[in-house]
Amino acid sequence: MTGRGDGEGRMNDATTPPLPVDGTDHPLKRLRAFTEARIGLGRRGAGLPTAAHLDFAEAHAKARDAVHSSFATEAIAAALEDAGFATIAADSRAGDRATYLKRPDLGRLLADASRQALAAAPGGPFDVALVVADGLSATAVNAHGATVATGILAALPDDWRIAPVVIASGARVALSDPIGEALRAKIVLMLIGERPGLSAANSLGAYLTFGPGPGRSDADRNCVSNIRPGGLRPEIAGAKLAGLVVRAAELGLSGTRLKDDADDRIAEGEARPQLPG
Amino acid sequence: MSPDQLKTLLAEASPARSGDFLAGVAAESQEARVKAQRRLADTGLADILQTPLIDPEEDEVQRLILDQHDDAAFRPISAFSVGELRDFLLTDEATPEAIAALKWALTPEMVAAVSKICRNQDLIAIAKKRPVVTKFRTTVGLPGRLSVRIQPNHPTDDAKGVAASILDGLAFGCGDAVIGINPATDSPSAMRRLLELIEDLRLRLGCPVQSCVLAHVTTAIDCMSRGAPVDLVFQSIAGSEKANASFGIDLAMLKEAQDAAKSLKRGTIGTDVMYFETGQGAALSANAHFGIDQQTMEARAYAVARAFDPLLVNTVVGFIGPEYLYDGKEITRAGLEDHFCGKLLGVPMGVDVCYTNHAEADQDDMDNLLTLLGVAGVNFVMGVPGSDDVMLNYQSTSYHDAAYVRRALDLRPAPEFEAWARDVGIFDERGFLRPEASRGDTGLLARSKLLEAAE
Structure with a gap:
């Protein structure tokens, strides 16, 4: 919240009535320590004070921009390759952004050309495949995707066979399955832009699937959400996620049973899964 | 055919x-x-x-x-x-x-x-032309009246955070439909803690409202068997047995919950104890739509609702996302359809006028739908602080919006609640919101003792 939107000087103008209490001088102000909710905003008649109205508009505008931002696939690929990791591009069948939003089913299917390219990737089968995906906020992936991915890759065991990092456009979480299948990967970990909220439009989610393939559901995956500065920090998320991947490999599973067993390891930044599809 | x-x-x-x-x-x-x-x-x-x-x-x-x-x-x-x-x-x-x-x-x-x-x-x-009137501690749905659910959600169910949002809403004259919390954790102990919080606040303020924690119906049944103060039992419902099964419910379970809640006899002026939520697309998302279009499936959910004499039913019209209702035009249409179908079937229909950030919609669309529903005689709408639900991460109508539509269309709260709110100085004799309390005059806050607790 910013301060009052009306000029303080007007308060002294005898022809202008004094403004009522607003967010900066509100009886509920002290209670804001207990909630992020927009309480004690004050009101003008029934309406919002100008500053509070524009605060909300700005937060929504950021979220809207994040939903429609372009996915910087080349920059992410360059950052990963600079760090010494191979990458490969893939597309879902969603095509343009409007179709992506209306047809989540198409965002879960791999384009034929991408399936062939992944199937032809040398070095498989793999112990793990990482996917960096746009999801509902390319803003989030553009900002932290490469950082988190390199953090994970650096922390995985040296003797694992690791697939090229898949940079997936138009992706929903369940695109993990056809990607993992085409690569013949035991485990897929997808980093994907979460649906932007008003408080944060740059939050990344990580979804782990052991044994990716047809018939997998949300219950078969583990989710670590809210990866962003101010949440689970991108710089430390990589090592945590690598630990989760190793645990899944040890147990040979993902989903509810892994979560129950590994809560302590992934407690920080954990939130209720908000699947973008 | x-x-x-x-x-x-x-x-x-x-x-x-x-x-x-x-x-x-x-x-x-x-x-x-x-x-x-x-x-x-x-x-x-x-x-x-x-x-x-x-x-x-x-x-x-x-x-x-x-x-x-x-x-x-x-x-x-x-x-x-x-x-x-x-x-x-x-x-x-x-x-x-x-x-x-x-x-x-x-x-x-x-x-x-x-x-x-x-x-x-x-x-x-x-x-x-089809008012549907229901009662528990307030009378909801009378012509010329519009009730509001206070929705004081908090990502960790923090008691002070929830209470702060409730007090903010009461000061706007909201809460006469229900004080209804979506809990972050669906467990009997979490539900009981939140119920007791509202119960304490309600009794301390002498305020005629009903409470609800929107946990699963089985959680509510569990809570009631342990003597928790359950006013309304909540459940999401849909228009086919298979879709209801995806919510983990069937009709017998709803009947059991209704009977249990009625047996507590907590309503002062009525025995309508159920609160249901619905929404177009719910059945399709569970692959339980049987090739039926989503609006017809939604109307079938109202057949389920009206079998249990609910106090409140609302469609959560824009929550499900753009793959079901793409933009403001589709959300507006669906909100009006759901309200119409519910009312014709005798369901006490409210609407969660809402949207998500990936829908092609904004506050202007919500203003339009809220105003249209106010004209259509909707029983209740949501009141979320500043429209921003920080637990469910979507935008609904706010306390301000409720005050706006009541003023613009000359709608008043439930009569029992209105009388209380006038007594405590929230409304003046005309039913208008009084000027807000200044720092020295903390009225409701002082009576709730919340400020002292927060120090």
Whole structure:
């Protein structure tokens, strides 16, 4: 919240009535320590004070921009390759952004050309495949995707066979399955832009699937959400996620049973899964 | 007509929305849609009655719909086509009493059909003539009144954070529908803690409201068996047995919960103890739609609702996302349809006027729908601090919005709540919000002792 939107000087103008209490001088102000909710905003008649109205508009505008931002696939690929990791591009069948939003089913299917390219990737089968995906906020992936991915890759065991990092456009979480299948990967970990909220439009989610393939559901995956500065920090998320991947490999599973067993390891930044599809 | 033919006709006649395209049931062109609307208008209500969309053998909701139907009440309109029903409902002969008398004559499929050949203004004009009034500690749904649910959600169910949001809402004259919390954790202990918080606040303020923690119905049953102060039992419901199974419920479970809540006798002026939420697309998302369009499936959920005498039912119209309702136009249309269908079936209909950040919608769209629903006589809407639900991460109507629509359309709160709010100085004699308390005059806050607790 910013301060009052009306000029303080007007308060002294005898022809202008004094403004009522607003967010900066509100009886509920002290209670804001207990909630992020927009309480004690004050009101003008029934309406919002100008500053509070524009605060909300700005937060929504950021979220809207994040939903429609372009996915910087080349920059992410360059950052990963600079760090010494191979990458490969893939597309879902969603095509343009409007179709992506209306047809989540198409965002879960791999384009034929991408399936062939992944199937032809040398070095498989793999112990793990990482996917960096746009999801509902390319803003989030553009900002932290490469950082988190390199953090994970650096922390995985040296003797694992690791697939090229898949940079997936138009992706929903369940695109993990056809990607993992085409690569013949035991485990897929997808980093994907979460649906932007008003408080944060740059939050990344990580979804782990052991044994990716047809018939997998949300219950078969583990989710670590809210990866962003101010949440689970991108710089430390990589090592945590690598630990989760190793645990899944040890147990040979993902989903509810892994979560129950590994809560302590992934407690920080954990939130209720908000699947973008 | 076969069930498949009727499904196709209803789906193709439905105004365009993304969820029907996603399901592959929408009309192929706009012209095809209007042609389907003409054929639907000429379809007899009796034909619809005789064509159950799902085999009653495999769907308890279908059996319920058939059981609810009252032949005697249906007789006066049994020769009507869908178009003739629309025409009748628009006339002055269709008084509130005459429409109310059709409650058990009309089936969900009939009201869904007539909605599909109505313009938005028809949906408003007809619904306005069908008030549905319910009671617990307040009376909700009287003409000229609009109630508000305070929705004080918090990502960790923090007691002080929740209480702060409740007090903010009460100071706007909200809460007369219910103080209803979506808990972050669905457990009996979390539910009980939140219920006791509201109970304490309610008794301390002497405020006629009812509480609800929107946990699963089995959690509420568990809580009641342990003596927790449960006013209303909540559950999400949908229009097929299979979709309800995806919510982990069946009709017997809802009956058990209703009986248990009624036996507590906590209502002071009424015994309507259930609170249901619905929303177009819920059945499709559970792959439990049986090839039926999402608006017809939604109307079938109201058959479930009205079997349990709910105090409150609301559609959560924009929550589900753009793959079901793409933009402000589709959300607006769906909100008006749901309100209309609910009211014709005798359901005490409210609407969560809302959207997510990936929908093509914004606050202006919500202002429009809220205003239209206020004109249509909606029973209640949501009140979320500053429109921003920080737990569920979507935007709904705010305390400010509720105050706006009451003032703009001259709507008042539930009478019992209004009297209390006037006594404690929230409203003046005209029913207008008094100027806000200044720092030295903390009124409600002081009485709630929350400020001291927060120090």
